[in-house]
Amino acid sequence: MVCLGNICRSPLAEGILKSKVDTSKVFVDSAGTGHWHVGDQPDKRSIAVGKKYNIDITNQRGRQFSARDFGNFDLIYVMDNSNRENILALAENDAQKEKVRLILDEIFPGENVDVPDPYFGGDAGFENVFKMLDEACNQIVKQL
Ligand code: 4NP
16 A cells, blocks of 8 residues: 555555455555654554554555566555556566555546645544545455
8 A cells, every 4th residue: 555655544454454354364564665754653643543443553664666676576556646656657567467456446537536645634634534445455465
């Protein structure tokens, strides 16, 4: 699960997907394309909305996406088109590029919808992000 800062959207996506899979069989992680929040705990608003739905993301710490992740993961879900561009720029071949999916394509196929970045907004944005990611993760688990 990849976003820009790895403190708002992708930590929620990681926590939500982990809650829906057998984590002894499916390894789920998240990262940011940016470096600003490496080592940081998720944003307190993401922690709060997760807690509201019984998903604890307090143990997560920010990390930056690395080209090595293409080797370590089968599927790479990005939150928005700019994340996708940044990740695709690091891919070395078509097989790596094919691992990259826009997460809301899972519920709005072909519509190219971004998960809005809630960082500069209010709490309602985080609730909205949670609901979108929850629905998208329901689709993802059906295909695993
Ligand atoms: P995220 O949100 O990509 O969902 O984690 C952001 C968090 C921090 C920043 C940007 C987006 N920032 O510019 O620091």
